[in-house]
Amino acid sequence: MQNGNSIFSRLEVKKYILKKNLKRDLPSSIVVFLVALPLCLGVALASGAPLFAGLVTGVVGGIVVASLSGSQLSVSGPAAGLTAIVLGAIGQLGGYQTFLLAVVLAGAMQIVLGLLKGGMIGNYFPSSVIEGMLAAIGVTLILKQLPHALGVDSDFFGDMSFFQTDNQNTFSAIGNAFSHFTLAAIVISGLSIAVLLYWPKLKKVNVIPAPLIVVALGIILSIAFQGTGYALNATQMVEIPVVNGWSELTGLFTMPNFSAITDSKVWIVAATIAVVASLETLLSIEAVDKIDPIKRTTPTNRELLAQGVGNMASGMLGGLPLTSVIVRSSANVNAGGRTKMSAIFHGVWLLLSFLFIPGVINMIPLACLAAILLVTGYKLTRIALFQHMYHKGWDQFVPFVITIIAVLLTDLLKGVAVGMLFSIFYLLRTNMRNPFFYKIQEEGTKKNLRIKLAEEVSFLNKAAIQVMLNNIPKETTVIIDGTNSRYIDPDVLETIFNFKHNAFTKGTIVILENIKKQYTVPKLDSKIIEEINN
Incomplete structure (x- = not known):
């Protein structure tokens, strides 16, 4: 009976938490x-x-991926970073249906990566690089959405590249927008930003989400400007396909061309999509965990499995490859999302809007949506973040800034790769400085040099130790102490033993204390693992 009451209590707690989070x-x-x-x-x-x-793809990313994912705040969907790959692959494979087969195969490859624990790659992205990526996304959102907020941009709404498909770059597009702005768009975006900033501070009415007020205001104002010289045109509005009847809806779905399964080009495209989509997902997941107010950690291998299932489902239904997307995920965090139900519901709203209210959706000005992203970008790249990274020291601040610049000028993956190179440089420099410490001990008229090795001495420490040993004066007694060392890399051991072997030619005496001839990489004790799991 007590056990039954316990189960009942747990169910009540879960219901309460669900209701509170909703x-x-x-x-x-x-x-x-x-x-x-x-x-x-x-x-x-x-x-x-x-x-x-x-x-x-958006519906699948919301409903399927979010349901399977271990992330509470990540939102998946079609990623701007894959547009160049997709555009080229469709032409290379000779048709969209063959491309869909590559998407399905890419999903299967991601599932294999998840099963092989490939998600561990995400643990090796330095914090400074991830913070830089987030700040870069914020700056990019501000720069990219300004033209839409001003009502002038011939490029697509989700473009995140510095060099645009309309033969402009980010800065020239902003300059062009300021030269050819639309008054209606400025009024809509300006009022939208004001609502987003001040509406949440109004205690009695802020239960209604500010972005919903922004959309309603945008629709009303766009209608008000109709018939005047400032009316918005079709390119300045959301435009989704309008479906009339069940037959038109079913005709939109496209099945993969499985007859091309033996084509090597399909497998190459699939592998490319799987690798790029997985890397973007792992980067996004790491970034989302950084800005999660509750500081939860996402199981990365499970995320790869969820993304793999999502890509297979998307390909089977005629959709694009998907990833976890930092723009949508950051909007989710900034809007106060707490659990994966937010991402799942967003997928439901996408589906319902397309099926039942496409006419209303097509009345939404892009200017008010640009305002939402401008505010999101501002929150991602606040001045306090730069101050925080600066106070951490140059080894954190330099990779942070370099990542921002590289992401702005290239794309997400290339920018992160450049940031990683600078982060690795500082890591190598730090490791070279910290493999040991030494002190000079006096014994009568003689001076002994005692070198105490660190707990972990890796290959990265080899150069520093070799330089230090080569600079020891002749006729010195050197004591190399490995008492605290759990692991010494074989290359470092070889350097130490070679030094001892050749030391007699310099009249140097070398004493090795507690240094083994071979070390094995230390593993976490099984008892500790058992205690953690319990």
């Missing part, structure tokens, strides 16, 4: 839906795929 997750899901909708369409357009494919 108060945050439902409003947040609407924000993510409003941000994701034009991004899904923009990425599909830039990829040379049907607009419907972008919506399908």
Whole structure:
């Protein structure tokens, strides 16, 4: 009976937590839906795929991936970083249906990566690089959404590249927008930003999400400007396909061409998509965990499995490859999302909006959605973050800044790769300085040099130790102490033993204390693992 009461109590607690979180997750899901909708369409357009494919991918990313993922705040969907790959692959493979087969195979490869524990790669991205990536995304959002907020941008809404597909770069697009702005767009975006900043401070009415007010205001103002010389045109509005009847809906779905399964080009494209999508996902997951207010940690291997299932489902339904997307995920965090229900609901809203209210959705100005992303970008790249990274020291600040610049000028993966190179440089420099410490001991008229090795002495320490040993004066007694060392790399051991072997030629006496001829990499004790699991 007591056990039954215990189960009942746990169920009550779960219901309470779910109800409490839904108060945050439902409003947040609407924000993510409003941000994701034009991004899904923009990425599909830039990829040379049907607009419907972008919506399908967003729905699958919201409902399927979020349900299987271990992340509570990540939101998946079509990624702008894959547009160039998708556009080229569709042409290379000779048709969209063959490309869909590559998407399905890429999903299967991601599942294999997850089963092989490939998610551990995500643990090796330095914090400074991840923080730099987040700040770069924030700056990019501000720079990229300014033209849309001003009502002038011929490029697609989700473009995140410095060099755009309309033969402009980020800065020239902003300059062009300031020269040819639309008054209606400025009024809509300006009022939208004001609502986003001040509406949450109004205690009695802030239960209604500010972005929902922004969208309603945008629709009302766009209608008010109609019939005047300042009316918004079709390119300044959200535009989703309008389906009339069940037959039109079913006709939009496309099946993969499985007859091309033996084509080597399909497998190469699939492998490319799997690797790039997995890396973008792991980067995004790491970044989302950084900005999670509750500081939860996402199981990366499970995330790869969820992404793999999502890509297989998307490919089977005629959708694009998907990843965890930092823009949507950051909007989710900033809107107050708490659990994966926010991402799942956003997928439901995408589906319902397409099926039942496409006419209303097509009345939303891009300017008010740009305002939502401008505020999101501002929160990601606040001045306090730069001050925080500066106070951490140059070894953190330099990779942070370099990552920002590299991401802005290239793309997410290339920028992170450049940031990683600088981070590795500082890591090597730090390791070279900290493999040992030494002190000079006086024994009568003689001076002994005692070198105490660190707990972990890796290959990275070899150069520093070799330089130090080579600079020891002749006719010195050297004591190399490995008492505290759990592991010494074989290359370092070889350097030490060679030094001892040749020391007599310099009249140097070398004494080795507690240094083994061979070390094995230390493993976590099984009893400790058992205690952690319990």
